Each structure stands twice: as C-alpha cells, then as structure tokens.
Amino acid sequence: MRGLLASPFGFLIGLSLGALGGGGSILAVPALVYAAGQTPKHATTTSLVLVAVTAVIGMVPHWRAGRVRLAAGMIFGLAGIGGSLLGSHWNKAADPNALLLAFSGLMLVAAYGMWRRVRTTCARQQPRSVGAAAARAEAPSVSSSVQIDTATVIKVIVAGTIVGLLTGFFGVGGGFVIVPALVLALGFTMPEAIGTSLLVITINSAVALTTRLQAGSIEWATVIPFTIASLIGVVVGSRLASKHDSTSLQRWFVALLVVVAVYTAVHSGLALR
Numbered sequence: 001m002r003g004l005l006a007s008p009f010g011f012l013i014g015l016s017l018g019a020l021g022g023g024g025s026i027l028a029v030p031a032l033v034y035a036a037g038q039t040p041k042h043a044t045t046t047s048l049v050l051v052a053v054t055a056v057i058g059m060v061p062h063w064r065a066g067r068v069r070l071a072a073g074m075i076f077g078l079a080g081i082g083g084s085l086l087g088s089h090w091n092k093a094a095d096p097n098a099l100l101l102a103f104s105g106l107m108l109v110a111a112y113g114m115w116r117r118v119r120t121t122c123a124r125q126q127p128r129s130v131g132a133a134a135a136r137a138e139a140p141s142v143s144s145s146v147q148i149d150t151a152t153v154i155k156v157i158v159a160g161t162i163v164g165l166l167t168g169f170f171g172v173g174g175g176f177v178i179v180p181a182l183v184l185a186l187g188f189t190m191p192e193a194i195g196t197s198l199l200v201i202t203i204n205s206a207v208a209l210t211t212r213l214q215a216g217s218i219e220w221a222t223v224i225p226f227t228i229a230s231l232i233g234v235v236v237g238s239r240l241a242s243k244h245d246s247t248s249l250q251r252w253f254v255a256l257l258v259v260v261a262v263y264t265a266v267h268s269g270l271a272l273r
Contacts, residue, residue: 006036006222007229010050014230017054018237019249025051026110026172026257029103030264032222040096040103042219044171045212049223050230051173052205055198057231062195072186073196076178077203079160080167084204087168088211094169100268103170107261111254113176118250155185160200167204168211175201 009031017025028050032043062068091099159181163174175197182193212218240249 006032006046006226009035010226010229011233011236013050014054014233014235015237015240016233016253017058017230018234019240025054026107027260028226029171030100030107030260032226033100034263034267036222036226038219038222040099041091041094042222044091044099044169045209045218046223046226047171048167048205048209048212049218050227051167051171052202052209053227054230054234055173055201055205057234059195059198059202062191062198065191065195067191067195068199069188069192069196070199072182072188073199074203076156076160076163076182076196077200079157080162080164080200080204081207083161083164084168084207085164085211087165087170088208089168090165091169091171095272097268097271099169100264101272104261104265104268106166106170106172107257107264110176111257111261114250114257115254118247118254122247152185155181159185163200164204164207167201168208171208173197173201173205 009027013025013027013031016027025047028047029040029043032038032046033040036043038046059068094102159177163177163181166172166174166177175194178197178200179190179193182188182196183190188196209218
C-alpha cells in the first residue's frame with residue numbers, strides 16, 4: 001500500500017528531474033513521510049536509492065558527450081566519503097522531527113539557489129550585440145587545464161565533505177553545492193560540472209547506502225515502485241522540457257519547494273514542541 005501511495009509522487013519528482021535537470025529529488029523525503037507514511041529516517045534511505053539510480057541514468061548521455069571528467073569526479077567523490085559516513089551516523093542518532101525541521105531549511109536553501117539561477121538565466125537571455133554572439137560562438141567549449149595547488153585541494157576537500165554530509169544525513173544529491181564548486185574551484189565549464197556532479201552524487205549515494213543496507217533499513221516494497229514511477233517521470237519530463245520554456249518551469253518548482261518547506265517546518269516544529 002505504501003508503494004502504491006508513493007508512486008504518483010515518485011512520478012512527479014521524476015517529472016521535475018527530467019524537466020529541470022536536477023533538484024526534484026529533494027521533494028522525495030517530505031513526499032514519502034507525509035504521503036506514504038514512512039518515518040523520516042526510512043524516507044531518507046528511500047531517497048538515497050532514488051538519487052543513486054537517477055544519477056547513474058542521468059550520467060549516461062553526459063558520458064557519451066564527453067562531459068564527465070572521470071579523474072576529477074572520482075577525487076571529489078572520494079573526498080566526500082568521510083562526510084557521507086558521518087552524515088549517515090548523524091541520521092541514525094537524530095530526532096525524526098528535528099531531522100525534518102532541518103530538511104525544511106535545506107529545501108529553502110535549494111529554492112533560493114534555483115531562484116538565483118533563474119534570474120541569471122533571464123539576464124543572459126537579454127539581447128546582445130552580434131559581435132558578442134560571435135565571440136561566444138568562437139569561444140572554446142572545453143575547460144582549460146586545471147591548476148592544482150594547495151588552495152584548490154582544500155576547496156575540493158571542504159566541498160566534497162559538505163556534499164557527503166548532505167547526502168548521508170538528508171538523502172539528497174547535493175548537486176546545488178557540487179556544480180558551483182566544480183566551476184569555481186576547478187574551472188569546469190557548466191556542462192562539464194553538471195555531468196561530473198552526477199558521478200560525485202553516485203559515489204556519495206553508494207557510500208551512504210552501504211550503512212543503510214547493513215542496518216536493514218530499506219523498505220523495498222516502497223523503494224521499487226517509487227523509483228520506477230520516478231524514472232517514468234524523468235522520460236516524460238525530458239520531453240516536456242523540449243517543448244516548454246524551462247525558466248517558467250523552474251519558477252513554478254521554486255514556489256512548490258517553498259510551500260513544501262514551510263509545511264514541513266510547521267508540522268515538524270509543532271511536533272517538537
């Protein structure tokens with residue numbers, strides 16, 4: 001019954017992932033808690049399975065296009081292993097309602113980050129001169145060689161640890177942290193950062209899931225139909241994105257994130273009291 005209740009929400013999450021290219025999985029935890037009746041800790045585990053599967057599938061077209069930087073992604077992912085294990089440990093010890101309250105804050109952060117990207121995209125879509133357009137067309141599509149120094153290593157370790165903590169504790173991919181870190185710290189182009197971030201998410205999710213498998217905390221009767229429905233939603237969302245303006249879709253998704261975050265915060269806050 002839980003699996004059947006979760007499936008429509010899994011489809012909606014996959015729809016947002018396919019249409020927007022990321023961010024939709026952050027809705028998995030509140031959907032599983034309030035619609036499917038899972039505990040917050042079981043919901044974060046189910047979310048990890050969803051994140052891992054969608055990251056692997058989403059990485060395939062990026063891999064074929066040469067946008068996945070294997071060495072850098074492996075290093076970034078390995079840097080997050082410690083944080084992923086620590087986050088999983090904290091998840092086990094956390095009060096369920098405190099976990100949901102903290103998760104509502106994370107959703108607001110993600111909503112703010114997406115809202116900023118929408119504004120940046122709109123600004124870049126403003127008409128520019130023909131000369132500027134020609135300069136962009138002639139610009140190289142690959143990133144320059146990465147300069148490895150002490151500052152860069154520290155940035156990668158810190159960012160990797162933060163992403164690992166987010167994945168282990170909340171069951172989210174943390175792409176809104178990985179992509180800016182790859183662009184700013186390693187000088188990746190945006191397509192390379194997006195493709196490589198999926199490899200990092202896969203590594204962190206796999207590490208976090210190993211601790212949950214050992215504890216036997218995965219409810220497969222819910223996980224399987226939820227994930228299948230999400231994958232169907234990814235396919236539909238991808239087709240929807242090719243026919244509609246992604247900017248307007250992102251605005252609607254930001255509004256949805258804020259509403260769900262506020263509901264989660266109020267509900268969990270009252271439960272804590």
